[in-house]
Every structure is written in structure tokens, then in C-alpha cells.
Amino acid sequence: MTDTTTAIRIHLPTHLRKLANLDGELTLDVPGPVTIGAVLDVLEERYPVLKGTIRHHDAGRRRAFVRFFACEEDLSHEPQDTPLPEPVVRGTEPLMVIGAMAGG
Template identity: 50%
Template sequence: MNTLIHVELPASLGLIARADRHVALSVPAPVTQRRILDALEALYPVLRGTIRDQSSQVRRPFIRFFACKTDLSHEPPDDPLPPGICDGTEMFLIVAAIAGG
């Protein structure tokens, strides 16, 4: 059974994908980071390689994932996400970090 997941993209990725910053994705259970990113890249193929490396599937260094006020960036990509994401009451946030010096 698929679950409707709400994802917020950084403005830069929304422009690349020519999509709204808020997208709804149909994701199979159990809902994980990997399954969300797989669904996002299937819907917007131009995003392949922008969020995670195409070969290793590892998150890009300046990308972070947040859900339910928690940084999930260093959590295993196949761990189930919090219930708030799975029931649609919370958004899965993809955040582009800013660096400078």
C-alpha cells in the first residue's frame, strides 16, 4: 500500500525540476528516506544526482533531511521515518545548506 508523503524542496531544486517547492509523492510502505528519494527522482528525473550521488546513493554533502523537527541527515536511509511523515501531518524537508567564509 502506498502512502501520500509531502516533501518540501529547496528553491534551487524546485527550479531545476520546474516543480512547486511542495510536492506530494506516493511512496510504498515502509516509508524511508530512500523510498522518498526514489519516488521523487522517478517523478522528476532531472533531480537524479542532485540530492544523492547517482552511483553510491549517498546524500550529497550540502543537503540535509529534516522531519518532525529532527535532523535525519545521518540516519540510515532505509530506517522507517517518524509517524508524522507517514500519516501526512508533517513534511519531509530537503534542505540545501549554505556555506561560506
């Protein structure tokens, strides 16, 4: 049995790209089932400076002002073990991590 990985495109907000010293969209090889949690695990492993910026250190919950979008769908409130949409898995669409706006 061979381990399979899937190349997932990720779009991060500008402040997180700067923190991780990245330019533009990135691609990560994600092993096993491609879920929100699996993508974030690989992202935080590859870019440790991002650990705690998207998910809380303690329980791994999504931070309040971070949202996940894929294929024009808000996945922010989905469980982290939710499989990502097929276009994201195929690499034709990115998983977008968005910093939500607040205030009045």
C-alpha cells in the same frame, strides 16, 4: 494482498523546485515502508532531472550539502532505510530537503 502507498509531503529547496519545474510543496505516493531512501527513489523516478542532485549517482549517498529534516529532527546522518517519523507518514508533517549553507 494489496500494495499500499502512503502520500508523503516533501519540501524541496528553491533551486531544486525550479530545476524540476515545481511550485511549492509536492506530495508523492511512496509504496511499502516509508523510509528516506524510498521517498528519494520515488522522487528521482518521478522527476529524473533531480537524479544526482540530492544523492550521488554512484552509491546513492546523500550529497554533502544536502540535509533531511522531519518533525524538527535532523535525519541527515540516518541510514536511508530508516523509517520516517509517524507525523510524516500520516501526512501532517513534510520531509524537508534543505540545501546546507557553508562558507565564512
